[in-house]
Amino acid sequence: IAEKNNTIFQFICAICLRRAFSSGNSIRNPYSPLPELMFVFWKEVWYIFHKVAKSNQSVFPARRHSKKGKGFFIMKKLTALLLSLCMVLTMACATALAEGKTASATAEGFGGGSVMVTLSVDGDKLVNVEIDATSQTDSIGGAAAKVLAEQMLANNSVEVDGVTAATVTSDAVKAAAAAALAELGLTNADLAKVEAAEKETYTDLTCDVLVIGTGAAGGAAAMAAAEAGAKVIAIEKLATIGGTSAMAGGGIAAPESSEQKKYGIEDTCEAYVDLWVEYNHNEYFREDSGMDEDRIRFVVGQAAGLIDWLEENGFEFGRPMSFDLIEGVDRFHYASNGKPTDLLYAKNQELGVEYWLETKATALLTDENGNCIGATVEKDGQTFNIYAKGTVLATGGFGNNQEMMERFTPVDAAQVAYFYGSAGQTGEGILMAEDIGAAVYEKGARLGMSYVVGDGTNAELTSLGGPWSQAPIVDNTGVRFVNEYCHSLNYPSLIYRHAAPYYCIYGSDREDYAAILANNVDDPAVTSADTLEELADKLGFDKQAFLDCIAVYNAAKDTGVDAAFGARVDFMNFATVGPFYAVQIAPQYTGTIGGVVTDTSAQVLRADGTAIGGLYAAGEASNGALYDLVYMSGSSFLNALSMGRIAGENAANQQ
Numbered sequence: 001i002a003e004k005n006n007t008i009f010q011f012i013c014a015i016c017l018r019r020a021f022s023s024g025n026s027i028r029n030p031y032s033p034l035p036e037l038m039f040v041f042w043k044e045v046w047y048i049f050h051k052v053a054k055s056n057q058s059v060f061p062a063r064r065h066s067k068k069g070k071g072f073f074i075m076k077k078l079t080a081l082l083l084s085l086c087m088v089l090t091m092a093c094a095t096a097l098a099e100g101k102t103a104s105a106t107a108e109g110f111g112g113g114s115v116m117v118t119l120s121v122d123g124d125k126l127v128n129v130e131i132d133a134t135s136q137t138d139s140i141g142g143a144a145a146k147v148l149a150e151q152m153l154a155n156n157s158v159e160v161d162g163v164t165a166a167t168v169t170s171d172a173v174k175a176a177a178a179a180a181l182a183e184l185g186l187t188n189a190d191l192a193k194v195e196a197a198e199k200e201t202y203t204d205l206t207c208d209v210l211v212i213g214t215g216a217a218g219g220a221a222a223m224a225a226a227e228a229g230a231k232v233i234a235i236e237k238l239a240t241i242g243g244t245s246a247m248a249g250g251g252i253a254a255p256e257s258s259e260q261k262k263y264g265i266e267d268t269c270e271a272y273v274d275l276w277v278e279y280n281h282n283e284y285f286r287e288d289s290g291m292d293e294d295r296i297r298f299v300v301g302q303a304a305g306l307i308d309w310l311e312e313n314g315f316e317f318g319r320p321m322s323f324d325l326i327e328g329v330d331r332f333h334y335a336s337n338g339k340p341t342d343l344l345y346a347k348n349q350e351l352g353v354e355y356w357l358e359t360k361a362t363a364l365l366t367d368e369n370g371n372c373i374g375a376t377v378e379k380d381g382q383t384f385n386i387y388a389k390g391t392v393l394a395t396g397g398f399g400n401n402q403e404m405m406e407r408f409t410p411v412d413a414a415q416v417a418y419f420y421g422s423a424g425q426t427g428e429g430i431l432m433a434e435d436i437g438a439a440v441y442e443k444g445a446r447l448g449m450s451y452v453v454g455d456g457t458n459a460e461l462t463s464l465g466g467p468w469s470q471a472p473i474v475d476n477t478g479v480r481f482v483n484e485y486c487h488s489l490n491y492p493s494l495i496y497r498h499a500a501p502y503y504c505i506y507g508s509d510r511e512d513y514a515a516i517l518a519n520n521v522d523d524p525a526v527t528s529a530d531t532l533e534e535l536a537d538k539l540g541f542d543k544q545a546f547l548d549c550i551a552v553y554n555a556a557k558d559t560g561v562d563a564a565f566g567a568r569v570d571f572m573n574f575a576t577v578g579p580f581y582a583v584q585i586a587p588q589y590t591g592t593i594g595g596v597v598t599d600t601s602a603q604v605l606r607a608d609g610t611a612i613g614g615l616y617a618a619g620e621a622s623n624g625a626l627y628d629l630v631y632m633s634g635s636s637f638l639n640a641l642s643m644g645r646i647a648g649e650n651a652a653n654q655q
Contacts, residue, residue: 121186254307416586419500479549491630
């Protein structure tokens, strides 16, 4: 279009091309070529018209002139500049269009938290997927978000399979991704289809130790077995490791530990055992539950050695802490450098443990003598066997299996409760062991953890719940009946008192709580009234009994003592200022008590007391000897890690 000596045009072309193909090209980019190109363009226009004015010639030459005069060449230069301007604007439009191929959208995830997905699209291809799932449970929804982002990029599609055990978060991510595409004027059909990669064909595997489950018990078992020199395969039916252990606080109750001694903390195993037994021997104690004080004493006796072993394998502990909800002894050990499940996984990677995710065990294999020799598993629609000298069941409980709860925990199963545990708690490990002759604890229970305000679906109301910020709890007659601060007793009291529905009573004494309650006054779980008397009438309480209970509770504000149940006054929320609210609550549980029967070597036993050769169990898959109805905080990790370690060591030595 332009002559070779038109340096301005060539310069503009060069800049356009250089900028167009450089990284980070954006109309909002401070290095965008548009400002500099427009500056050059208008500078040249001014220069040309200035020349014309000085020469006193028309910009457009007369047709009658056959000779090409100065105006002709000025015209050519202007033409070149106009074409350059077209190119500049075209590049700017292209830049803006590329920028318009990034969009974000949100959707409601687990617990009402917001999930944001940001998509970047180049033509018909996804070039980047970013998912902000910080509002979701880190080890479940957060982990699932990473998996989904990888799947979307790999498949060039937002219509991917959800992650098992993170259904709500998965659905939110996919909905937000579809909405982000819509913001760009696209649908999933507009994205180029990617041919599915040919699936790997699986064949039977052989190892020394097979660990089924990757929570605290499974991680400890794999680490102990690998340390003993065994070839270890660990399988997990979910897409992420950790199970319920990854959701937990991670505190390990460990009396007489080296960490306690380092800080001069006086504690004994016997003191912890006594407290454990005392809490379980409450008014609802069941003589035939299977709780075994000797087993409790054995597990607690492993605590000090467990802490040393974990420290040898990368755990770092600070000063032990008191959990405060039980007593004032500083015996809770928290890893300061990560979650226990993550630390176990990292160490096991170093030790060469082979992890298989989204691999589900469906049956245990036995030889002609009834010994366990591995498991049949499913992955990607294929079925194959993993043979092992020793197999460790670390599959967790059955908190997410209603049929098993109706069998093992009929009293609990008949009442509404909020489950806050891994969706993978479906109990098949227990049933697989039973299928090859294992004895099971028939008198199980839910592993309760206090209560949740509302029904667990309203994030604002849920934020009020739990013993750390307690309110007086009353039953359906309006009578207060429990020390709300003692979370270990809250759950069984709510279940076995048989006086549902239960309510937390709030005044407007705390402005933040009052604002939340006023904002949710239309929630079915909330009842409001200007006075306590009116509240009692609305809910059909025994009015005088209710008023007396709340009066005793409120008196602690001045006396510093809860005369009725001895709750910690600094955690109490008084109800002295209206309006007043009653919020229905639901018992909350994280798992179950029961599972298969084992001995102190973690071997799984038959009903006649003989061991099933080659089969071990640890953690929630076998915790029925430790509790009746009351879970002791810190004991679940203590049991899982201690018995997991023992199971792994013995499985590695299985001949």
